[in-house]
Amino acid sequence: EPEVTQTPSHQVTQMGQEVILRCVPISNHLYFYWYRQILGQKVEFLVSFYNNEISEKSEIFDDQFSVERPDGSNFTLKIRSTKLEDSAMYFCASSDYGSGETQYFGPGTRLLVL
Amino acid sequence: SQKIEQNSEALNIQEGKTATLTCNYTNYSPAYLQWYRQDPGRGPVFLLLIRENEKEKRKERLKVTFDTTLKQSLFHITASQPADSATYLCALDMVNTGFQKLVFGTGTRLLVSP
Incomplete structure (x- = not known):
C-alpha cells in the first residue's frame, strides 16, 4: 500500500539554525499538508499546498516557515531560524482530492531545538 | 470561541466490550468529520469519515455517528x-476556502485490557 514517507525521523538543531524537513507524498496525490504536534498536545494544521502554491496557512505558519515542492516527488518544510518553541513532531500528509477526503499522514519528523 | 472537546481522561475497558468515545465541538460548521487513530510517536491513521448529511457510518467493528x-x-x-x-x-x-483543513481535537486515549 502506498505511504507517505518523511526524512529525517529525528532532527536536533541549535536555536537560530535553519532546518528542512522532507516528505515524499503518495505519488498520485495532488494536495499536500504540514501539521505539527507539540509533545502532549493536539495535532495542529500548519499549511496546505496545491498546484504549486499555498492554499491555506494557519497563524502558526509565519514568515519563518516556507514550503516547496522542488520536484515531482518531494515536499519540504523549511524553518529559517528555529526557536525553542518549534520543538515538536512535524507530520506531512497528502490527499488525492480536497475536502471530504482521507488525508494520509507520514510517520513524522521529531524536531528538537536546543 | 471555537472548541473541539474530547474526553481528556483515558478510557479503560475490558476486552470484548464496546468503547464509546465522544467528540463535541462549538462554533464550527464542519462539512465532514473524521476519526483517526494515533499510536505513540506515530502519525495519525485514518479510520472513518462521515458527512454532515449522514447520521451514521460503519466499517467492520467501527461505527461513527454525527x-x-x-x-x-x-x-x-x-x-x-x-x-x-x-x-x-x-x-x-x-x-470554508474550498481546500481541506483538518482541525483536530486533543484525542482520547483508549486502553483495552485482556
Missing part, C-alpha cells in the same frame, strides 16, 4: 481488543 444539531460525534468500537489501545482523534474537516 449529530450536527448537538454538534457531537460518537465513535464506537465493538468487541474491543487490546490491539485497539491507542489515542483516537476527532478531526473537523473545514472547507
Whole structure:
C-alpha cells in the first residue's frame, strides 16, 4: 500500500539554525499538508499546498516557515531560524482530492531545538 | 470561541466490550468529520469519515455517528481488543476556502485490557 514517507525521523538543531524537513507524498496525490504536534498536545494544521502554491496557512505558519515542492516527488518544510518553541513532531500528509477526503499522514519528523 | 472537546481522561475497558468515545465541538460548521487513530510517536491513521448529511457510518467493528444539531460525534468500537489501545482523534474537516483543513481535537486515549 502506498505511504507517505518523511526524512529525517529525528532532527536536533541549535536555536537560530535553519532546518528542512522532507516528505515524499503518495505519488498520485495532488494536495499536500504540514501539521505539527507539540509533545502532549493536539495535532495542529500548519499549511496546505496545491498546484504549486499555498492554499491555506494557519497563524502558526509565519514568515519563518516556507514550503516547496522542488520536484515531482518531494515536499519540504523549511524553518529559517528555529526557536525553542518549534520543538515538536512535524507530520506531512497528502490527499488525492480536497475536502471530504482521507488525508494520509507520514510517520513524522521529531524536531528538537536546543 | 471555537472548541473541539474530547474526553481528556483515558478510557479503560475490558476486552470484548464496546468503547464509546465522544467528540463535541462549538462554533464550527464542519462539512465532514473524521476519526483517526494515533499510536505513540506515530502519525495519525485514518479510520472513518462521515458527512454532515449522514447520521451514521460503519466499517467492520467501527461505527461513527454525527449529530450536527448537538454538534457531537460518537465513535464506537465493538468487541474491543487490546490491539485497539491507542489515542483516537476527532478531526473537523473545514472547507470554508474550498481546500481541506483538518482541525483536530486533543484525542482520547483508549486502553483495552485482556
